[in-house]
Amino acid sequence: MSIEAQSQWRVVSVSVAGTSHEKRGKPCQDAHHWQILPEGILVAAVADGAGSANLGDVGAKIAVDVAVETISQQKLLPKDNIGWQFLLVDALRAAKNAVLSESQVREVEARELAATLILVVATPELAIAAQVGDGAAVVGDGEENIFPVTAPQTGEHxxxxxxxxxxxxxxxxxVKVWLGKPVHLxxxxxxxxxxxxxxxxGxxxxxFFLPLFKFMTVVTDEEEATKQLxxxxxxxxxxxxxxxxxxxxLARYG
Incomplete structure (x- = not known):
């Protein structure tokens, strides 16, 4: 939920419980996490715990934390989008294994920690995403053009x-690659x-997005921006x- 003023990425992110969850006294089962790396690289993830999973919020939190940290802790980052694609898939796998391990520690079925996961790496030259499940990631080029990076994965129903x-x-x-200069994410x-x-x-x-992207162009105060979002x-x-x-x-570069 903070903004890295010293970097060229500004990030504001919020998860809130839905009205149906609040009525039933259930916690928010969504989670998000992000890190800004050297050379203008943003790593960000969003997860949504399954409504039917008693520990969906736990699975979502583990998934975003492990996915982002798996990439952030790499000593040598990829130099091309093929390398990034392999690294993102490795990060998904690490997140999955961490969730499965947690289910064993808690002695519950893995489905009790079920969650979706969207993981995105954005650099000054491209955006790459790996996604399991629904939700989506989009980018904007700074000229009011908005492009899908991923689309919701849905089943038969x-x-x-x-x-x-x-x-x-x-x-x-x-696993999708968008080549261009992402100004908004x-x-x-x-x-x-x-x-x-x-x-x-999809x-x-x-x-929906243009007012939010405009909002990000004037963000200066971290607490206030988070509160408004x-x-x-x-x-x-x-x-x-x-x-x-x-x-x-939401993230803005530049």
Whole structure:
């Protein structure tokens, strides 16, 4: 939830419990984590614990922390997008193994920690994402053009998705590369996708993102920006259309 003033990336990110969870006294099962590395590299992740999983919030938190830290702790970072793609998949696998290990420690079925995971690396020259499940990541080029990096992974039925702990979760992950100069980045959990995307195509809905990207151009105070983003996620214009947990991570380069 902080902004690295000394770097060229500014990041504001918030997770809030959905109104349906608040009514039932359940915690927010979304999680997010990010790190800024040297040379203008941002590593960020968003996860959404399965509504049916009693420890979905735990699985989501482990997934984002391990995925981001796996990349952040690399002594030598890749020099091309092929290398990045392999590293992101390795990070997904590390996150999955960490969630499975936690289920063994707690002596519960792995499905009790089921969560989706979106992991993104953004550099001054490209954005690369690896995603298991729904939610999505989009980038903006600074000229009001918005591009999808990933799209929600859904099953045969609505609200059905793939989770990180699934047998083929990592193997069937989306791994996408966007070549260009990303000025804006947004990663969000599935609670926002009906507002943020034109479904079923999964294309970004510009009226949703443009005000948020404009907001990021004037961010100077970390606490105030986080508070405003949280107020937006709790506003009737959002909660009137979704009662799910909500996570939105916004970043601006430059």
């Amino acid at each position: 609505i609200n059905e998705t793939t989770f990180l702990i699934s047998e083929q979760g990592v193997e069937t992950a989306q 947004a990663i969000f959990s599935d609670g926002l996708q009906m507002l943020a995307l034109k479904m079923p195509m 294309l970004p809905h510009s009226p 949280e107020e937006f996620l709790r506003s009737p214009k959002v909660t009137g259309r979704t009662d799910d947990d909500l996570t939105l991570l």
